[in-house]
Amino acid sequence: MTHSQTLILTVGHPADSIAVLTVAGEIDVDSAPALRTQALELIRQGRPHLVLDMAPLEFCDSSGLNTMIAILRYAKDRHGSLSLAAAPPHLARLLDVTGVGELIPALPTTAEALTRITISGGTPEKQETL
Template identity: 55%
Template structure:
């Protein structure tokens, strides 16, 4: 049995928020991720960093959810940045070409620093 799936929001500041996922990101957990991300966008955090360091598995449902969140963030004049992408998701992003649209960083800290830099220079 795997560890329970978790969604945490360890950081919010103005338009920016980090949503940290851990466990299996699949068809069973994707709706909760989407709902939490859209809640963050709705309350004024359209610039999201998805910290995927704790994700142990991600299937096409997880990828589809990230694409949907990215679209919603764009509609709210925000963005989605990925951090600590698991290998399987990295391959999915590469095969689908979505890696060109979703910036990625090795850690949540580097992604956050990059987003904060973009926000202050905009």
């Protein structure tokens, strides 16, 4: 399997306090800082509820998981949340094996992640205090 050497981030704004960040390519030690920077900037701009659409993700290592945890902490400190949408099987397994899936909810689709944020008043139930 050939992996892309590029991380492509695309931003959508479905609601005032919510951003959807589509993550394509690889999250590794080289690209994780770009994901972290973009996500934290969205939160700083007043969008504390972040959904990472992982459908086009090809690869994620422990650097990516650490980045997601850092984003979650930053969002929670600002009364926000982090959810994952459409995690590919390799990421779902990584979340399960490491226990990170207990901290960050992973929903089948972006629409379901957005609905969960809206219904729960912005904080998905599965998230715990870090």
